[in-house]
Amino acid sequence: MTTALITHLACLEHVMPSNHPESPERLRAVLAALEAPEFSSLLRVQAPEASMEQLALAHPAGFAAALLAKLPQKGFAFIDGDTPISPGSGGAALLAAGAVVQAVDMVMRGDIRNAFCAVRPPGHHAESNRAMGFCLFNNVAVGALWARREWNCARIAVIDFDVHHGNGTQEIFQRDPGLFYASTHQAPFYPGTGAAHEKGIAGNVVNVSLQAGAGSEAFRAAMSGHVLPALESFGPDFILISAGFDAHMQDPLANLWLEEADYGWVTREIMRVADAHCAGRVVSVLEGGYDLHALASSVQAHVSALMAA
16 A cells, blocks of 8 residues: 555645745745655645544544634634634635645545545644644644544544643643554743643653754653653554654754754654554644744655655
């Protein structure tokens, strides 16, 4: 079976102010990188929009409609100081969540082995009732809860290696012992959550904070010593990845100093656990990454590892 690339060009219509790091150029860089010859075997799939019912798995009823009602007819509106929205933001956000739902369906049907969802806006900062931090809907949480409802996956894990802690995913997952969330992230740093003592209702949350300048060795030790053993112990039926590439040494927003090889390595390690516990069922979802060259090369390393699994 193959790896799917699930995306939609309308995700480019989530237009940002000219100085905003979460620009459409990020997705253009990713898609261009995945046009290289070595990615010719990717199954390319156009994302559908998520339904209000699907979004309501992770967000309260009415949340999505209320957020979409804030879309401006022109220019920008602001959810918070970091999170502008423009006329095309609603459609892009619906497609970003819908891509993950589609990926889950395709993996569970056996159409593909795994998938990478190249979408924006990102999602892991979006809490159940609050959009924030560049994020509107929590794409990975919607997909996880869809895997439970539609496919009866009882134990679902999200591994988050974005440089920022995924406070939204943790908030949605932490009170449910059938959901597992693990994050490596720079601290102290935005959004200020993700301390080691935040363990969830049943030890189902694992946070490993890394200091600025930590580098590859510390990142791999955090994964090997904490995140991966906890994931093994959890015994997932399905794994999703919040794949942020802003811990790269070239990224302008953070300072963890990772390299492309680290993203290939961690992807292979997650796939090793997936092979042992859930028949290799993995869906990866783009989160951060703001240096276009580093983002493109890191995504290539990540998707190459998915394809080789």
